[in-house]
Amino acid sequence: PSPPPPPPTTPRDSIRRQRQMCIRDRSIESIIWVFSSYHAANWHPITWLSHMLDVALYGLNPGAHHQTNVIFHLFNALLLFFVLRKMTGGLWQSGFVAALFALHPLHVESVAWVSERKDVLSTFFWMLTMFSYARYAAHPEIKRYLPVVGFFILGLMAKPMLVTLPFVLLLLDYWPLRRIQFNLPDDDDICFLKKRSPGLSLVWEKIPLFLLVLASSVVTFVVQKKGGAVGSMEIYPVTVRVANALVSYVKYLGKMIWPAHLAVFYPHAGMLLLWQVVGAGVLLGLITIAAIRSFRQRPWFIVGWLWFLGTLVPVIGLVQVGLQAMADRYTYIPLIGVFIIVAWGVPELLHKWRHKEKLLGIATVAVLAVLSITSWAQIQYWKNTVLLFNHTIEVTDDNYVMHNNLGFALTARGRPDEAIKHYKEALRLNPGYEPSNINLGLALLSQGKFDECIDYYQEVLRVNPGYAGVHNNLGAVLWRLGKIEEATVHFQKAVLLKPDYAEAHNSLGAALVYRGNNEKAIAHLQEALRLKPDYSLAQRNLRKALAPGKHINDVDMEVPDALK
DSSP states (O other): OOOOOOOOOOHHHHHHHHHHHHHHHHHHHHHHHHHHOOGGGOOOHHHHHHHHHHHHHHTTOHHHHHHHHHHHHHHHHHHHHHHHHHHHOOHHHHHHHHHHHHHOGGGHHHHHSGGGHHHHHHHHHHHHHHHHHHHHHHSOOHHHHHHHHHHHHHHHHHOGGGGGHHHHHHHHHHTTSOOSOBOOOTTOOOOOBSSHHHHHHHHHTTHHHHHHHHHHHHHHHHHHHHTTOBOOTTTSOHHHHHHHHHHHHHHHHHHHHSOOSOOSOEEOOSSOOHHHHHHHHHHHHHHHHHHHHTTTTOHHHHHHHHHHHHHTGGGSSSSOBSSEEEOGGGGTTTHHHHHHHHHHHHHHHTTTOTTHHHHHHHHHHHHHHHHHHHHHHHHHTTSSHHHHHHHHHHHSSSOHHHHHHHHHHHHHTTOHHHHHHHHHHHHHHOTTOHHHHHHHHHHHHHTTOHHHHHHHHHHHHHHOTTOHHHHHHHHHHHHHTTOHHHHHHHHHHHHHHOTTOHHHHHHHHHHHHHTTOHHHHHHHHHHHHHHOTTOHHHHHHHHHHHSTTOOGGGSOOOOOOOOO
């Protein structure tokens, strides 16, 4: 018998199929974008996928996105406890390290800031890599080594901060895994391997991890260089970077002990005072010498200290990324090393005390209670952008970046007069700061103060004539004043300076429509849509350009958001 005929297709079925195909196509495009994009000067596809999954599950509900960060942070603390417990056998020490990690105020930024998902997510894979490595170290087999490599790759694709993990695994080989054995003469303070082959074999087995580190480092540097996040040697010379790195190490230790005046952005002060740099170097040197001299009696000391020093290397500022001198979020993994020193060191210091257990119990409860209260207080500043930026300005000095960002937040809230004050304060602190000149121009433009706006944009171009965004914005202001020829010149410069600038292509297309050159106008508008397919303004302009008899009054213009 012939098969039954298919059910009749209704318009609703057709719409449903089209919607499903559209969702599928957009999902494929999104996944391709995730692995090919270096948006925000980062390549972290696993992090982007996690954000995409959140949007698919919760939409744009910010509370749910925060909840995901909190869940990952909780898992990280639990995994840290289980990994240390498995490796060391120390129940209370492992629990104390995990509790410090979970509650310390320096970790608020990594969890409360939704876009720092890469911190909590990469650390999740860091802990899974360590856990897998502990299993592999107990029974070295290729089938146990593969999960180590797999979790490490996922971690690197969440955040390249994991480039230091193979070195940490080598530290763990010494303590607590005891895979490296040392033998020193009584009168010799120099460390060497009794048998070189075991030590070299431990390095050799990590060659795949080091190759992944090399690949990740190259990709990260190229991406951040293209994204403009890597500071030039002229702006931050080597001496400035080294000085800032030494002082930042000490500041991180200070904020771990006394977590006060925490800020979302610490401005780079340039070259620091000599006594600060020398003092920081001497202190770090003395601690390092003490750790080396006691590496046999107290192996946890040198492991924890080198963990802290080493895992901060990618973000300590030797390769300057961004404008900050330091950041609380950078301590998310490194402080684990110091927590290990505290957890194993304090009981040893008190081992001769008669009531050591009671004292340790009381001190532990007190420390964790203080950290909990301090973290709760720090979380309150993350309730909204204005509150966070105001707090940062209060606890830091000459923070022109935060004055600029606070001004932008106030503009978004419809408070341009207050915003202008902060933009001007940012320019007082740093007259050549481009984003403040741009944003001040936008604020003046929104108030109809065209002449003042032009003055500020021209000041930016005087310092940096190659700034495409300013050319486009200045062209938009001139457009509104009816100076079409001058506006067109600036639109053309913007496109020439930045060929992938969708907004500039739209602006130039609109100007060419007015001048009657529809053929070139259509080409630029189509290019704007190729660069930014969902650019609704360019879509409307293209439809109008394709219609006969259109001129400037029928074509929309947009002043792009030029905030940095």
